[in-house]
Amino acid sequence: xxxxxxxxxxxxxxxxxxxxxxxxxxxxxxxxxxxxxxxxxxxxxxxxxxxxxxxxxxxxxxxxxxxxxxxxxxxxxxxxxxxxxxxxxxxxxxxxxxxxxxxxxxxxxxxxxxxxxxxxxxxxxxxxxxxxxxxxxxxxxxxxxxxxxxxxxxxxxxxxxxxxxxxxxxxxxxxxxxxxxxxxxxxxxxxxxxxxxxxxxxxxxxxxxxxxxxxxxxxxxxxxxxxxxxxxxxxxxxxxxxxxxxxxxxxxxxxxxxxxxxxxxxxxxxxxxxxxxxxxxxxxxxxxxxxxxxxxxxxxxxxxxxxxxxxxxxxxxxxxxxxxxxxxxxxxxxxxxxxxxxxxxxxxxxxxxxxxxxxxxxxxxxxxxxxxxxxxxxxxxxxxxxxxxxxxxxxxxxxxxxxxxxxxxxxxxxxxxxxxxxxxxxxxxxxxxxxxxxxxxxxxxxxxxxxxxxxxxxxxxxxxxxxxxxxxxxxxxxxxxxxxxxxxxxxxxxxxxxxxxxxxxxxxxxxxxxxxxxxxxxxxxxxxxxxxxxxxxxxxxxxxxxxxxxxxxxxxxxxxxxxxxxxxxxxxxxxxxxxxxxxxxxxxxxxxxxxxxxxxxxxxxxxxxxxxxxxxxxxxxxxxxxxxxxxxxxxxxxxxxxxxxxxxxxxxxxxxxxxxxxxxxxxxxxxxxxxxxxxxxxxxxxxxxxxxxxxxxxxxxxxxxxxxxxxxxxxxxxxxxxxxxxxxxxxxxxxxxxxxxxxxxxxxxxxxxxxxxxxxxxxxxxxxxxxxxxxxxxxxxxxxxxxxxxxxxxxxxxxxxxxxxxxxxxxxxxxxxxxxxxxxxxxxxxxxxxxxxxxxxxxxxxxxxxxxxxxxxxxxxxxxxxxxxxxxxxxxxxxxxxxxxxxxxxxxxxxxxxxxxxxxxx
Numbered sequence: 001x002x003x004x005x006x007x008x009x010x011x012x013x014x015x016x017x018x019x020x021x022x023x024x025x026x027x028x029x030x031x032x033x034x035x036x037x038x039x040x041x042x043x044x045x046x047x048x049x050x051x052x053x054x055x056x057x058x059x060x061x062x063x064x065x066x067x068x069x070x071x072x073x074x075x076x077x078x079x080x081x082x083x084x085x086x087x088x089x090x091x092x093x094x095x096x097x098x099x100x101x102x103x104x105x106x107x108x109x110x111x112x113x114x115x116x117x118x119x120x121x122x123x124x125x126x127x128x129x130x131x132x133x134x135x136x137x138x139x140x141x142x143x144x145x146x147x148x149x150x151x152x153x154x155x156x157x158x159x160x161x162x163x164x165x166x167x168x169x170x171x172x173x174x175x176x177x178x179x180x181x182x183x184x185x186x187x188x189x190x191x192x193x194x195x196x197x198x199x200x201x202x203x204x205x206x207x208x209x210x211x212x213x214x215x216x217x218x219x220x221x222x223x224x225x226x227x228x229x230x231x232x233x234x235x236x237x238x239x240x241x242x243x244x245x246x247x248x249x250x251x252x253x254x255x256x257x258x259x260x261x262x263x264x265x266x267x268x269x270x271x272x273x274x275x276x277x278x279x280x281x282x283x284x285x286x287x288x289x290x291x292x293x294x295x296x297x298x299x300x301x302x303x304x305x306x307x308x309x310x311x312x313x314x315x316x317x318x319x320x321x322x323x324x325x326x327x328x329x330x331x332x333x334x335x336x337x338x339x340x341x342x343x344x345x346x347x348x349x350x351x352x353x354x355x356x357x358x359x360x361x362x363x364x365x366x367x368x369x370x371x372x373x374x375x376x377x378x379x380x381x382x383x384x385x386x387x388x389x390x391x392x393x394x395x396x397x398x399x400x401x402x403x404x405x406x407x408x409x410x411x412x413x414x415x416x417x418x419x420x421x422x423x424x425x426x427x428x429x430x431x432x433x434x435x436x437x438x439x440x441x442x443x444x445x446x447x448x449x450x451x452x453x454x455x456x457x458x459x460x461x462x463x464x465x466x467x468x469x470x471x472x473x474x475x476x477x478x479x480x481x482x483x484x485x486x487x488x489x490x491x492x493x494x495x496x497x498x499x500x501x502x503x504x505x506x507x508x509x510x511x512x513x514x515x516x517x518x519x520x521x522x523x524x525x526x527x528x529x530x531x532x533x534x535x536x537x538x539x540x541x542x543x544x545x546x547x548x549x550x551x552x553x554x555x556x557x558x559x560x561x562x563x564x565x566x567x568x569x570x571x572x573x574x575x576x577x578x579x580x581x582x583x584x585x586x587x588x589x590x591x592x593x594x595x596x597x598x599x600x601x602x603x604x605x606x607x608x609x610x611x612x613x614x615x616x617x618x619x620x621x622x623x624x625x626x627x628x629x630x631x632x633x634x635x636x637x638x639x640x641x642x643x644x645x646x647x648x649x650x651x652x653x654x655x656x657x658x659x660x661x662x663x664x665x666x667x668x669x670x671x672x673x674x675x676x677x678x679x680x681x682x683x684x685x686x687x688x689x690x691x692x693x694x695x696x697x698x699x700x701x702x703x704x705x706x707x708x709x710x711x712x713x714x715x716x717x718x719x720x721x722x723x724x725x726x727x728x729x730x731x732x733x734x735x736x737x738x739x740x741x742x743x744x745x746x747x748x749x750x751x752x753x754x755x756x757x758x759x760x761x762x763x764x765x766x767x768x769x770x771x772x773x774x775x776x777x778x779x780x781x782x783x784x785x786x787x788x789x790x791x792x793x794x795x796x797x798x799x800x801x802x803x804x805x806x807x808x809x810x811x812x813x814x815x816x817x818x819x820x821x822x823x824x825x826x827x828x829x830x831x832x833x834x835x836x837x838x839x840x841x842x843x844x845x846x847x848x849x850x851x852x853x854x855x856x857x858x859x860x861x862x863x864x865x866x867x868x869x870x871x872x873x874x875x876x877x878x879x880x881x882x883x884x885x886x887x888x889x890x891x892x893x894x895x896x897x898x899x900x901x902x903x904x905x906x
Contacts, residue, residue: 002057004183005050005143007118009034010080013045016135021046024141027188029236030243031140035067038133042124043073047080050143053116057177058144059109060185061091064137066101066130068093074109075119085119095126104139106186118143142185181433192239195232195268199225202277224277226436231268235261428456445491446472454495459504466499466510473514473522485526492518493539500543505554508547512562515540519569533571541566541581548601549594560597564604579605579615585627592633599628599639606643611650618651622658629671637671645678765789765800766872766888770895785891787872787884790855801882802867804854824859825852856881 012021012034019035036044059074071092075085091107125136181187182200191199206221238261245254431452436443442451446469453465469492476488492514499511515536523533547559567578582602586595602624609616621643628640648655659675660666667673667688677687686694761773763781765788773781782789782798790801795813805827808818819833820826824842836842843859845852850859853870856879860870870879874889 002144002146002177002179002183005052005054005056005145005147007048007050007143009046010049011045011047014040019137024048024138027140027142027185028193029189029191030239031189033062033064033137033139035064035137036122036125036135038135040135042122042136044122044136046120046122046138048118048120048141048143049080050116050118050147052147053078053114054143054145054147055114056111056118056143056145058142058179059088059111059118060140060142060144061107061109061138062140062185062189063093063105063107064139065096065104066128067135067137068096068105068126068131069122069124069136069138070095070126071123072107073121073123074111075121076111076113076115077117077119078115080117085117086113086115088113093126095128097128101128101130108185140185140189142183142188144179144183190236191229191232192235194265195228195235198272198277199228199232202228220275224275226433228268229433229437230440231264235265238264428452428458428461431455439494442491442494445487451495454498459502459507462499462502462504462507463510466495466507466514469495470510470514470517473517476522476526478525480526482526482528485528486532489518489522489528489532489536493536497539497543500540500547505552505558508555509558512558516562516566519566519571523571530571530575534575534577537566537572537575537577541577545581545598546594548597549591551593556593556597560601563601564608567605567609576612576615579609579612579620583615583620583624585624586631587627588630588632590631592636595628595631595633595636596639599636599643603639603643603646606646611647618647618654621647622655626658641671641675641678644675645682648679649682766868768888768892785884785887787882787888788868789884801853801855801871802851805852808854824857826857827854853879855879 007025009021009024014037015021016035016037019032021034023031024034034046036042056076061072063069071090073090074088076088077085088111089109091109093107094105096103096105120138120141122136122138125131125134127134180203182196182203188196202221202225206218206225209215209218209221238257242254242257242261245251245257427449429452431439431448435455436448439451439455442454450465450468453461453468456462456465473488473492476485496511496515496518499507499514502508502511518536519533523529523536541563544559544563548556548563550556550559563578563582566572572578579602582598582605586598602621606616606621611617611621625640625644625647628643629637631637631640644655644659656662656679660672662676662679667676673688677689680687761771762769763773763778763786765782766786768781768786770777770781783791788801789798790804791798792804792807792812794808797807797811799807805820805825808827809815809820812818817829818827819830821828821833821836821842823837823840823844825845825847826836826842828836845859849862851862851867852859858879860866869875870877871882872878872885872888879885
């Protein structure tokens with residue numbers, strides 16, 4: 001079976017003064033650990049030699065709270081030469097920012113390697129404001145494995161395990177790979193060394209009792225170990241306080257802490273001696289010497305004796321009866337007041353904390369409960385009250401608030417008097433050591449039997465525990481000291497936080513009732529103030545929010561209703577914790593029910609309280625909603641859209657800054673198109689869809705008008721054809737001859753007004769005539785060659801140059817980007833216009849007699865002929881910036897120089 005293996009540090013690449021690597025050889029709460037030198041180069045190396053060759057099963061490393069290495073590598077070998085080491089792997093350590101650099105990380109690595117040397121490589125530290133010298137620190141290192149000596153006895157253990165299996169007595173401790181909690185690094189680092197040694201010896205005694213089938217002793221040893229673990233943690237805390245006082249040169253406080261430790265240790269050893277636990281642990285109880293504890297005078301701690309045993313031996317002689325009660329007899333009933341083992345008094349005194357007796361588990365526990373029921377109950381001794389989890393309740397024992405819920409006949413509608421509830425006579429099952437450690441604070445306040453009900457597998461015990469705590473808090477008088485009230489509140493909140501996660505609805509409902517009592521009655525009645533209310537909400541609200549994501553409808557709706565109601569409590573509303581917690585953005589892959597519950601609660605909260613300056617601001621709401629819009633569930637996105645619209649009604653235009661710009665690209669998404677349309681409706685503007693439908697109607701109307709005009713033109717053509725057919729052949733011949741004259745200037749310049757057939761091959765803008773002009777030829781001429789037309793650089797539409805400025809201001813797709821100079825009439829982008837207008841360097845335009853050319857930016861005379869001369873002419877005042885002007889002049893000249901066609905030629 002693997003066990004803790006001792007080692008010696010044989011080398012390190014460097015160490016800080018006062019923090020030698022040798023300190024890693026001893027595990028205790030006051031160990032300073034090994035620190036690397038200031039501003040050293042990484043990686044740093046540490047080599048240890050195990051006491052003997054070992055098959056390593058587990059490595060443990062405890063890091064410092066802020067001198068944290070980013071990475072640690074492990075090597076193992078049989079010699080200290082570098083080539084003999086084999087790399088096992090590496091671990092990463094957290095930067096500890098989430099805990100505020102107040103906790104230490106314990107890393108455990110399960111391996112399977114054999115060797116006697118372990119090499120540790122420590123890589124560069126995490127950077128933070130506390131680690132000014134870029135150091136890394138290892139507080140403790142632990143090796144667990146099978147040594148060569150233990151391997152020799154493995155055959156004997158296998159035979160013992162086979163025997164236990166054959167007799168049905170095998171447990172987890174008899175397995176070959178079982179690692180005792182006493183060998184864990186956490187045990188040594190948070191336990192007083194003397195008490196830790198006593199616990200180890202009692203654990204060996206417990207295992208021996210199991211092998212001997214003496215289960216009464218094993219049971220009492222188990223309970224004694226659990227109580228001693230709390231004692232060891234408290235003594236370790238006192239030792240740390242004493243060391244801290246010495247460092248601060250507060251020697252009065254250090255002396256007081258020392259006296260407090262000695263007094264506490266003395267009474268604990270009295271209790272151990274009372275039940276013969278010292279003898280069972282193999283510790284000498286002879287007359288002490290030299291002011292040492294009983295443990296230090298036994299076996300390898302041969303440093304003399306102390307006066308502890310002498311004191312409690314004298315006390316026992318004076319106070320105990322003449323007949324000594326053996327530990328193996330049924331011990332007397334022992335009651336103790338709750339003690340917080342983590343409390344550190346600011347002004348300690350040796351008699352300030354009540355030192356409890358060991359609460360050893362009694363076999364005759366049922367007899368003690370019956371005996372307690374007959375004793376009077378007082379407010380000062382509330383731990384001696386009848387514990388609800390250990391006796392049947394009558395319906396009238398429930399508080400009035402619970403009568404309908406919990407004390408009504410036939411809870412399941414079948415039979416009265418707690419129908420469907422398990423029998424309470426057996427009591428809740430015993431708590432595991434892990435659960436006892438977890439619930440240490442609540443156990444110190446409410447006692448172990450009551451808290452055991454909260455950890456029971458039977459739902460009725462868990463419910464009854466909450467009801468009992470409800471009655472205890474409700475019964476506390478107004479004049480109770482604040483410190484005791486805070487201790488009671490802390491323990492109650494621990495149970496509430498645990499019970500909120502319960503799957504049974506009645507237990508969950510009882511936890512809500514208890515939380516409501518705390519927030520509505522307990523805190524205001526005792527005037528504990530806003531900090532305690534904030535602490536209560538911060539502890540319980542995250543679990544309540546998680547509860548809203550369950551599949552069952554009842555707990556989900558109950559949790560949502562309670563959160564909504566809790567936000568209005570007088571003690572909770574000023575803190576603004578509920579909206580702060582609800583408005584934390586979530587990821588798109590969050591569970592659908594949980595995400596939907598969060599957005600629904602935010603919507604209710606917004607409709608109820610509106611925007612506020614602290615929590616419910618436009619920034620927090622929009623940050624939350626923008627993340628919700630990315631969620632995969634359509635229901636979540638729909639509720640988030642409603643929240644955005646309500647925020648827009650209350651907050652106005654700042655809401656749009658958190659969304660994409662309102663353009664054609666964003667409106668391709670139906671989600672954002674709907675949001676922007678709703679914004680327009682709220683502002684009283686027509687939506688884009690309404691504008692598009694209106695434009696479509698106008699286009700349809702224009703088409704109808706064009707169709708009507710086209711039909712009229714067709715009728716005119718028919719009439720003209722009839723008139724032409726009625727004319728004489730001579731007139732027709734003369735007209736054709738007129739049209740065919742190549743020397744006629746109209747054939748090159750655009751034709752006369754009386755020649756209707758020539759209009760089909762003439763440009764109506766520049767007047768150019770060409771035989772090749774047909775419908776497609778004219779379109780190509782307009783697109784590329786006509787000097788009176790220009791393609792818009794922004795929308796690619798062909799526009800007349802005189803109307804180009806008007807097009808940029810009124811028709812172009814990017815018309816919102818342009819503006820017109822009131823001085824010269826030039827149209828330009830607004831960013832340039834902002835600098836152009838103040839300069840006042842442009843020529844002044846007289847709108848009555850002048851127009852502005854958008855190509856060369858010159859002012860010309862008004863009129864169509866003036867535009868044609870400017871854009872098509874060859875004089876000096878013509879537009880030099882028109883790229884089509886020169887090409888047009890060249891085409892006209894080439895046509896004039898070509899051979900002129902005579903009428904009738906083929």
